[in-house]
Amino acid sequence: MNRRTVAALVINDLRQLARNPRVLVFAVALPLVLWPLMWFLTSLTTERRQERIESRTYTYAVADEAAEVAGAADTRTWLERALAVVGGDGPADGDEPTDGPAVRFERVEAPDDVAAALDEERLHVHVAWEAGGDEDVPAPRIVLSHRADLDASDSAEGFLRRALERTRTEVRERRLTDAGFASPPEDLLPLERIETASEEQTSGLLLGRLLTAIIVMMMLAGGSIVATDALAGEKERGTLETLLTTAASRVEIVTAKNLSILAVAFATSVLNIVNIVVWMQLDLIAPPAGMKLVIPVGAGLLLLLLYAPAAVLLSSSLLLVSGRSKTYKEAQLLFAPVMLVAMAVAAIPVLPGVELRSAIVLLPIANLGVAAREILTGTYDWPLLAAAWAVTGGAAALLARASLRTLSAEKLITASELDAADLAGGPALFPRRVARWFAALWALLLVWQLNIGGNIDSRLLISINMAIFGAAAWLMISRYRLPVRQTLSLRAPPARAWLGVLIGAPAGLMLADGVVRLASLAMPIPEAWIEAMAENMGVTLPLWQMLIFFSLMPALFEEVAFRGVLLHGLKDRLTTLQLVLVAGIAFGFFHVDLFRIPPTSLLGIFLVVTVIRSGSIFPAMAWHALHNALALGSARVEQIALPEQPIWWHYALAVLAILLAFRLMKRRTRAAFS
Secondary structure (H helix, E strand, O other): OOHHHHHHHHHHHHHHHHOOHHHHHHHHHHHHHHHHHHHHHHHHHHHHHHHHHHHOEEEEEEOHHHHHHOOOOOOOOHHHHHHHHHOOOOOOOOOOOOOOOOOEEEEOOOOOOHHHHHHOOOOOEEEEEEOOOOOOOOOOEEEEEOOOOOHHHHHHHHHHHHHHHHHHHHHHHHHHHHOOOOOOHHHOOOOOOOOOOOHHHHHHHHHHHHHHHHHHHHHHHHHHHHHHHHHHHHHHHOHHHHHHOOOOOHHHHHHHHHHHHHHHHHHHHHHHHHHHHHHHHHOOOOOOOOOOOOOOHHHHHHHHHHHHHHHHHHHHHHHHHHHHOOOHHHHHHHHHHHHHHHHHHHOHHHOOOOOOOOHHHHOOOHHHHHHHHHHHOOOOOHHHHHHHHHHHHHHHHHHHHHHHHHHOOHHHHOOOOOOHHHHHOHHHOHHHHHHHHHHHHHHHHHHHHHHHOOOOOHHHHHHHHHHHHHHHHHHHHHHOOOOHHHHOOOOOOOOHHHHHHHHHHHHHHHHHHHHHHHHOOOOOOOHHHHHHHHHHHHHHOOHHHHHHHHHHHHHHHHHHHHHHHHHHHHOOOOOHHHHHHHHHHHHHHOOOOHHHHHHHHHHHHHHHHHHHHHOOOHHHHHHHHHHHHHHHHHHHHHOOOOOOOOOHHHHHHHHHHHHHHHHHHOOOOOOOOO
């Protein structure tokens, strides 16, 4: 590939883009205007809301029976005392004034139809009284009626309710004092709140939740225009065929198009980050109340570096969609799902409780969003920041390479006829699609695991997970008409393979234990996970259920999915070493807990080698079941705690045992697996 040719093509594309008003608007003008406009509108909205609260008069009405029953024992009624508090006059007993803005309330005549008056906003809140004395309402209480979907009514109810709650506390303390309580009620277990987070950290949390979504939206807005013109638009105009007649190769053309989109996407992220840093450093626009954030230049540069792989990932996906589209309109339609998925992933940092030190570090773009949120709150977890960058960077590199290789094919550049695999379909097409199926399956399991929390029985959780694996395997086999026996390697293994399983499974468990110990230095096992597993395994579940749900079911369904369908789909596209590593590590990534990925990846590698060497899935199933059973036995005896540190030669013997096990599994010919 000639770099000068690529550079010339990129410069030519950028010159054409510079004359495109849509690119200038979405890639340059919008990022420059968006942040100060959002900051100004947020500040203005906050001020206007405060002014509206202070200037508005809320109306309330009291039911007729309340006037007779609701009188307080002191000089004012409960309601009058509350209105004095919310109106800024302070508590009725002369204590310190109430914090917050003064709010005006005006009493109106109680309407016949309260619901209609609230709907028409003739009334903001209605006060009624229930005397109590029966099973449903044992004590008297005040009932506030309002419309929560109307801002004025909802605000009025909130102000009045909080004032009534404060009044209730004051009256209760006064009566306790009058009754001769030993000490002043306010001195009984006083409560003090200490906020250890600074205003900058609190404001950084708010901005960090939204920043990635804003950056991704801007990248997609500018990059989609460039991508649409780059291939789909040129196909429709007929200019791409002219470009193909030049000395530039297809690889050089696609590379130049990708670099052009990347330049716009990265420039958009640079403009956004620099814009935010500059506006906050200059402090030209007054921040909203309670917001105080200054992004240091170093943090801004770190954010730019952090978002670089996201720009590559998005630009490659946009180019791939444009290359697969025959017309400009088709490209615009196909961009919609890409944008929705990207925005949904970029919005994950908004969710509460999502931390970078979790499985989210394995989800591209989302991990960068969570990392950016932590940076803006002053938290720098460097190993996890590097891991997030590497994961998204790896995904970006793979997609860039895939787009380059795919779009270099003449059928996509010129929208010509399909190749042999597309025409044949079925088993011939499955190797191209297997990665998509398992990527979608991984995303499904990740969302499922993140949302269930720990409030589900472990047996039900395992049953659902195994059902998902089984259903996915069945769908792929049925959809692509795969031969079941060949796909799942349902063949009789060599007799010696069973001895290999008995030798290899315990040795593999010891090596996996060593990997857990090594990985725990950077990713400690959470105590909550240990306690939950100890409770499930050591107390609540009998041994036979543990063996069924934790040993036999995973050995059956996971082997069918990973050492059956996945291995069959990848074996003709990868070398033996690549197949072992990719299929084995993929198995580890399906175990959502971050600390479980290294040991389960090692187990996956052992199981892939087992199928390749023996030509059969049955020894892998037996190895998997024995591995889990031995782990359960150790966990039950040790109550999940790791045993004492083995000596180095224990691991050396385990490696020798693994090599012996694989030698015993070797068939006379590998034709059975081919």
